[in-house]
Amino acid sequence: MITLSTSDPAFDRDFTALVNARREADADVARDVRIIVSSVRDEGDAALAAFTKKFDRHDPNETGWRIEKSEWLAAYQGLDPALRDALDLAAARITTYHEKQRPQDSDTTDDAGVRLGARWNAIEAAGIYIPGGRAAYPSSVLMNAIPARVAGVSRIAMVTPTPDGEINPLVLAAAHIAGVDEIWRIGGAQAIAALAYGTQRIAPVDVITGPGNAWVAEAKRQLYGVVGIDMVAGPSEIVVVADDRNDPQWIAADLLSQAEHDPTSQSILFTDDAAFARTVADAVDMQIGQLATANTARTSWDANGAIIVTASLDEAIPLVDRLAPEHLQLACDDPQALFDKVRHAGSVFMGRLTPEAIGDYVAGPNHVLPTGRRARFASGLSVLDFMKRTSFLQLDEAALAAIGPAAVALAEAEGLPAHAKSGRAASVTHHTARLALYAPHRSFRA
Amino acid sequence: MITLSTSDPAFDRDFTALVNARREADADVARDVRIIVSSVRDEGDAALAAFTKKFDRHDPNETGWRIEKSEWLAAYQGLDPALRDALDLAAARITTYHEKQRPQDSDTTDDAGVRLGARWNAIEAAGIYIPGGRAAYPSSVLMNAIPARVAGVSRIAMVTPTPDGEINPLVLAAAHIAGVDEIWRIGGAQAIAALAYGTQRIAPVDVITGPGNAWVAEAKRQLYGVVGIDMVAGPSEIVVVADDRNDPQWIAADLLSQAEHDPTSQSILFTDDAAFARTVADAVDMQIGQLATANTARTSWDANGAIIVTASLDEAIPLVDRLAPEHLQLACDDPQALFDKVRHAGSVFMGRLTPEAIGDYVAGPNHVLPTGRRARFASGLSVLDFMKRTSFLQLDEAALAAIGPAAVALAEAEGLPAHAKSGRAASVTHHTARLALYAPHRSFRA
The missing domain is CATH 3.40.50.1980 (Nitrogenase molybdenum iron protein domain)
Incomplete structure (x- = not known):
């Protein structure tokens, strides 16, 4: 201190x-993770089983790849009543807070006659990473799965390592409460790769969130772009x-x-x-x-x-x-x-x-938050991490006549004739646009 | 076809x-970029000048590191009037569309007496990458800089390579219109590294956006976490x-x-x-x-x-x-x-x-959009990419009595005694909380 x-x-x-001062892991982790990720991408379940045997000391072909829903329910029912009430209270409050994060769509038509807006949709599948061992926290299950559920995600696949085959029943109970769809007994960088690329058994997901050690964080960083991720934690x-x-x-x-x-x-x-x-x-x-x-x-x-x-x-x-x-x-x-x-x-x-x-x-607010000075540019996990926005446009003849010629002028100035032709083509048959269209489109460089 | x-x-x-079918660059690019990024991080401007000499064939110590604002203004004033009108129309429409993306803050107090909400702030500094050569597009300047400006970003630093020292005046004119603050004559992965880490001349930024070739895209991906980025393009x-x-x-x-x-x-x-x-x-x-x-x-x-x-x-x-x-x-x-x-x-x-x-x-909508099937999980560039959200909480005695004991129960179940003590400490002096507090906090595993 x-x-x-x-x-x-x-x-x-x-x-x-x-x-x-840096408190985060470095280059060796990145190299190890690259090897693990490419193995899982190329070999699927076989690589996944090998890494699980090596790092978690059990063979999922024997211990089972998935944990069945009946086990989650049993874990929930076996909870100490005070603890079950606490988890239920937490889940209810987290749900209420995150429901207010659902974004608004927009759809307007402006003075030029251009209809324009944006529509939000949920992603289809989310992957949730939950650490095993010391950091096996049921609160992490709630904080990651509930925003996905509130967003409207169809499939929530959870992965969690079970070192020596052991699993924390609190984590299973939280998965039951939060509405998770699948739990896989895998962890580490290999689990992130499996969620991103999919394997013979595991269907790929679109976004991966959740805390993890340096290998998990690095795997998420390396696979960002193949999938969406919450952040580098x-x-x-x-x-x-x-x-x-x-x-x-x-x-x-x-x-x-x-x-x-x-x-x-x-x-x-x-x-x-x-x-x-x-x-x-x-x-x-x-x-x-x-x-x-x-x-x-x-x-x-x-x-x-x-x-x-x-x-x-x-x-x-x-x-x-x-x-x-x-x-x-x-x-x-x-x-x-x-x-x-x-x-x-x-x-x-x-x-x-x-x-x-x-x-x-x-x-109620999420406990997955930006670390390491990243609050300069990043936000806590939210419903928005499990949704995406599609913008849209619709023009009629008058709208095209009003703004089409400016698009044509810019396309020509940028040296993109097919863009110009595309913009022009649509306006060419309309008398209102013809005048603007046949005005000389001078290139800036000419 | x-x-x-x-x-x-x-x-x-x-x-x-x-x-x-994959249409994107691969492993060799990643290795080259790692070398460039670490050189710029460790050596700053000297590395930046060396890479610029090598890739862009000019020495910024001779040609000048920055392009002064007087040059941008001259470029704007020298525009063909029709083209200037087109750029001004585009800028106005893009501004109007993006202003509607500004997010709402929230601040409510619930039935339990818990005040909770979220507040959005702009990031402080944004870096905008604009390609040189064939793809030197003024429209890219507008589409990247205007959302940052609308978000309330204090400093917008633009980088653009000037191969053989040449610059496209259209890009300068667009920077003038969009309210950019600085333009640096650098490009490639080395420019991304300079924006992320800062150099002797260039102050670091918090978020980097903008299109680029495979090296630029890979540098952004590698530096994600050091800075925020728009997406992997x-x-x-x-x-x-x-x-x-x-x-x-x-x-x-x-x-x-x-x-x-x-x-x-x-x-x-x-x-x-x-x-x-x-x-x-x-x-x-x-x-x-x-x-x-x-x-x-x-x-x-x-x-x-x-x-x-x-x-x-x-x-x-x-x-x-x-x-x-x-x-x-x-x-x-x-x-x-x-x-x-x-x-x-x-x-x-x-x-x-x-x-x-x-x-x-x-x-009006942004033309920086997710490619390569990433619309499954990603959205087009928006004002949100230049802002971040801070959640907040405020409890009074009654609120702490209502939800504190559940937090203590969960902390103890997770094996985090200081969390439990922190939750308990605050409630210990309040008679309303005392009853709940001294109820036995049974661990699930006990």
């Missing part, structure tokens, strides 16, 4: 180093902006809620009070020891944690924008005033009573 | 081959669905308007009349010879063109969906009836008087 102060003469240099991160009238134990817990995710996660506190900064640092150290996830949290906090003391909370906001954090907590009396100045953040948690962990599970 | 008929027993096999394509009551010369011109773009472009006609199919094929052969772009159009039509005879126009639509074409023309009396059945297309041109070329220039 580093402590910085904006009053320190070296602050700019040190903060820039913090902003630019990196380690999780939180920035907390807090004054001294917060309980330091709460703020410490909020910082640790990211640190415990992964050794590469990052937690940063901005505060306008140096004494409060020290108290929180002490509280973090005290709490870490009590966590079952202590090792991960300790590594993350030591390597990537930061406490930054500013002259005021306002001074923190331009610095927060440079970090463009995945999660931003504004723990103060008037969070709206600060939020109004924020430009780059994935999701914002306002006030002293809105811990980020609430947003991870039950509040 | 191949001719298929749905009545042929081998149709399914032949059509599937057509759908799966491939060769242009058109599908025309036409009955026999169209002028075959018009349909031939429409097909050729894509064929002339590039040898890898693709033009496909679906018609329900075999005699009309033959007439159009003859008209294409006749018109090609008259084009200044004859060589390109001939290569494209011979290698990738297709005419497909169906029993009815309705029968064509599911086949069109499998192609998910960039451009779809529905040249018949009731195009709406067909359009209602289309799921996958980038842009649709309805009726006999709406040639695709109109949409390339002046109609």
Whole structure:
């Protein structure tokens, strides 16, 4: 953990180093993933079975490629009732929030007589990646599958590795609640390749979303274009902006809620009070020891944690924008005033009573959010990731006469005679257009 | 050019081959691009100058790195008046269409007392790639820069290669009209890398859009994640669905308007009349010879063109969906009836008087559209590509009491104790929450 102060003469240099620090995997992963992807593309299920034997230590030809729906239902029915209620509440709230994201179609006719608009359609098939092992989270199933379902996707195929053949029943129960259609016992870069290209058993999908390790993220990046993807995901991160009238134990817990995710996660506190900064640092150290996830949290906090003391909370906001954090907590009396100045953040948690962990599970907004400064240009997962827009045009004779000649002039200037002819052909029989049409179409270069 | 008929027993096999035919560049390009990208990332302007000397045959240290705004203005003022009017009309119509794409923010408080919503912000800086040489199109400048401007982007940096130092004044004039802020005389994969990482002279951007050759497209794909990109662009394509009551010369011109773009472009006609199919094929052969772009159009039509005879126009639509074409023309009396059945297309041109070329220039919708079957999951360029969404939450005591315990239960079930503590900490002091809080939080696995 580093402590910085904006009053320190070296602050700019040190903060820039913090902003630019890379916490993501590198070249070797890319090479390995290229080999895996091309093997699955060329050999299909045979390659998939071989990689599953190698990495997950079971043979899907023996353990079964698919997990049947009866098993999901059994997992759901076997849930502790309080947990089932919690998952049901989360699913209902996530559904309500995402239903408001459905985009509007448009269809208008303008003064020139040109009908123009845009129509949204759902994609046909979505692939959802859910990690196995340590990070087998039912909340990830809800957060990925529900937006696809709300978008109107016909087929949701989930893949999840089952190391040594084992599966987390919570994940199956969440798939049941979220309306998933298929679950395949595969994972890693090989599962992403299978979803993108299809294999003998698995039909290809159009969009792949969901969290994963560095290999999964790299496979999605390499296959972007063959399929749509949600984003390139990196380690999780939180920035907390807090004054001294917060309980330091709460703020410490909020910082640790990211640190415990992964050794590469990052937690940063901005505060306008140096004494409060020290108290929180002490509280973090005290709490870490009590966590079952202590090792991960300790590594993350030591390597990537930061406490930054500013002259005021306002001074923190331009610095927060440079970090463009995945999660931003504004723990103060008037969070709206600060939020109004924020430009780059994935999701914002306002006030002293809105811990980020609430947003991870039950509040409604998606917890799949841009990491690694990508909130500069990217958004959290939404219904839009599972839909696409078709624009359309319809002209009548008058409309063609009004705008056709300009198109012809531009096509000729660009040296595209068939474009010009196409634009002209349609207008040539109409007297209204004839005048404009036979005006000399001078090329700019002539 | 191949001719298929749905009545042929081998149709399914032949059509599937057509759908799966790849017209895009391959592995060698990826390797070359990796080398270029890492050189520019590590060496900045020096690498950029070296690649520009090698590929564009001029040294930007001598010819100048930037093109000054005074030159853009001179180019605009020097335009043929008819062409200037055409560009101004196009810019005005494109602006109007894209202004309607600005997304709505949301901010509501639900029955549980949870305030939740989403706010859209523009990205800060956009990079626009405009090809030089044969494909130096002013329309591309308008189609890329105007959506960024409408989104509210603060800085639009355009890059365009100037082979042998030469620049197309039409492109400069369009940059003046569209409100571009900077123009750099660089191109290729090296220009994409410079925009993504920044160099000593060029500040980095957040999103890169614009058409380019295989190297440019591959560089964008490799740098996706470092920056946002519009999409992975491939060769242009058109599908025309036409009955026999169209002028075959018009349909031939429409097909050729894509064929002339590039040898890898693709033009496909679906018609329900075999005699009309033959007439159009003859008209294409006749018109090609008259084009200044004859060589390109001939290569494209011979290698990738297709005419497909169906029993009815309705029968064509599911086949069109499998192609998910960039451009779809529905040249018949009731195009709406067909359009209602289309799921996958980038842009649709309805009726006999709406040639695709109109949409390339002046109609208003964007001409940057998904190619290579990507309309299955991708949309045309829009204002949304230059904006991103921040979700937000705000809870009070009652709201936290209502949904906090469910979050705690899920966090504990996922084995994330700091998440649970973070959710619990905030609710611990409130009597309303205490009851729920101290209920046993049973882990599913326990």
